[in-house]
Amino acid sequence: MSFERVAIDELALNLNPLQTGGRASAAARKAAARFSDGYSVCDRCAGVLHDIEKPDIKCFAVELAEFVGMDRAAVTMGAREGKFAIFHTLSEPGRGAVLDANAHYSTYVAAQRAGLEVFKSTNTGDPDFRVTPDSFAETLEYCKSKTGKPAAAALLTHVDGDYGNLNDAAEFSKICKDAGVPLILNCAYSAGRMPVDGRALGVDFMVGSGHKSFAASGPVGFMGANGEWTERLFRTSLTHPNKNIELLGCTARGANVVSFMAALPGVKERVKRWDAEVAKAVRFVEAMESLGEIRQVGEKPKRHDLIRFETPLFHRIAENSRKRGYFLHSALADRGITGLKPGQTRWFKMSTFGFTDEQIDYLIEAFKEIARM
Numbered sequence: 608m609s610f611e612r613v614a615i616d617e618l619a620l621n622l623n624p625l626q627t628g629g630r631a632s633a634a635a636r637k638a639a640a641r642f643s644d645g646y647s648v649c650d651r652c653a654g655v656l657h658d659i660e661k662p663d664i665k666c667f668a669v670e671l672a673e674f675v676g677m678d679r680a681a682v683t684m685g686a687r688e689g690k691f692a693i694f695h696t697l698s699e700p701g702r703g704a705v706l707d708a709n710a711h712y713s714t715y716v717a718a719q720r721a722g723l724e725v726f727k728s729t730n731t732g733d734p735d736f737r738v739t740p741d742s743f744a745e746t747l748e749y750c751k752s753k754t755g756k757p758a759a760a761a762l763l764t765h766v767d768g769d770y771g772n773l774n775d776a777a778e779f780s781k782i783c784k785d786a787g788v789p790l791i792l793n794c795a796y797s798a799g800r801m802p803v804d805g806r807a808l809g810v811d812f813m814v815g816s817g818h819k820s821f822a823a824s825g826p827v828g829f830m831g832a833n834g835e836w837t838e839r840l841f842r843t844s845l846t847h848p849n850k851n852i853e854l855l856g857c858t859a860r861g862a863n864v865v866s867f868m869a870a871l872p873g874v875k876e877r878v879k880r881w882d883a884e885v886a887k888a889v890r891f892v893e894a895m896e897s898l899g900e901i902r903q904v905g906e907k908p909k910r911h912d913l914i915r916f917e918t919p920l921f922h923r924i925a926e927n928s929r930k931r932g933y934f935l936h937s938a939l940a941d942r943g944i945t946g947l948k949p950g951q952t953r954w955f956k957m958s959t960f961g962f963t964d965e966q967i968d969y970l971i972e973a974f975k976e977i978a979r980m
C-alpha cells in the first residue's frame with residue numbers, strides 16, 4: 608500500500624476549496640507528528656479531555672471560545688459532529704429544524720440523526736442564489752404551522768460550500784429571537800478564514816471545522832454555545848458527573864487536537880488579512896469573466912474566496928479536444944495546477960484562499976492560455 612501524496616500542495620497550486628483553508632501550517636504538522644501515537648494526549652489526563660493542561664487543551668478551549676466570540680467552546684471531531692451534538696441537545700419528538708437553502712448535506716444528516724424533521728428555506732435562484740432573511744422567516748412560520756410548535760432549532764450556513772455566499776448572520780439571529788428559536792451558525796467555511804464574533808452576531812450556538820478552515824490536519828472542529836444554552840449543551844452524565852454527554856466524554860484525543868492547537872496562533876494572524884483575501888477573489892473573478900463565456904454565480908461582488916464559475920467556454924473547447932472533458936484538468940496539470948474535478952468543464956468551484964498575488968497572476972495567465980486552446 609502506498610501513502611504518497613506529494614503532487615498536491617507541495618508541487619502544485621491546489622484550487623480545491625475543501626482544502627485551501629486546511630493546508631496544515633508547519634507548526635500543525637510538527638505537533639501532529641509528535642502526537643501520532645494513539646491516545647497520546649492522555650498522559651496527564653485526570654478524566655476530562657478539556658481539563659488536560661499538558662498539552663494545554665484546557666487553555667486552548669478558552670482561547671478558542673474567545674477567538675470566535677462564544678461563552679464556551681469544546682473541540683469536536685469536525686463541524687458535523689458539533690451540529691449533531693447541538694441538534695441532539697435541542698431535539699424533541701415531533702419537532703422540526705429550519706435550515707437555509709444552501710445548507711451542507713452534513714447539516715441534514717445531523718438533524719435527521721437527532722430525530723428532527725427538516726424544513727428548508729428557499730434561495731433567490733440564478734444568478735445570486737442568496738438566502739434572504741424573509742425566506743428564513745417564512746420557513747420558521749411554515750415549520751410551526753406543520754409541527755404545531757416553533758422549530759426546535761434553526762441553522763444558518765454562514766458561508767455555504769456551493770456558492771461561497773456570506774450571510775449576514777445578525778439579521779437572521781433577530782428573526783430567530785423573535786420566533787423563539789435558538790440559532791446555530793455553521794462557520795465551517797468562515798471561522799478560521801475570516802473574523803467571526805458569535806456574540807456580536809447574536810447567535811446561540813456555533814460550529815466550525817479545523818481541517819477546513821483552521822490550517823489543522825484534523826479531523827477536528829469545534830462547537831460553542833452562548834448564554835443560557837451553555838449549560839444545556841455541556842450537561843454532564845448522572846452516572847459519570849465529570850463526563851459531558853454530548854462529547855461522549857472525550858472527542859479529539861490525539862494528533863488531531865494538537866494540530867488544531869498548534870495552528871491557532873497562525874490563524875489569529877491570517878484572519879487579519881481577510882480583506883486582502885476577498886480582494887484576490889474579486890480580482891480573479893474579473894480576470895476570468897474578461898475571457899468571455901465564463902460567468903461567476905453566487906453573490907457579486909464576492910465576499911469570500913470560494914468561487915463558482917459556469918464555463919461554457921471550456922465546455923466548447925472540450926468538445927473539440929482529443930481529451931474531451933478531461934482537457935481542462937489535464938491542461939491545468941500541465942501548468943502545475945490541481946484541485947478541479949477531472950472530467951468537469953461546464954462549471955467548477957475553486958478557491959483563491961492563501962495564494963500570493965504572484966500566484967494569482969500565474970493562475971490568471973494559465974486560464975488565459977487554456978482559453979486560447
Ligand SMILES: *Cc1c(COP(=O)(O)O)cnc(C)c1O
Nearest residue numbers: 685686687711713768795816828
Ligand atoms: C465542509 C462543510 C462541513 C463539514 O465540515 P466537517 O468539519 O468535515 O464536518 C459542514 N458545513 C459546511 C457548510 C461545509 O462547507
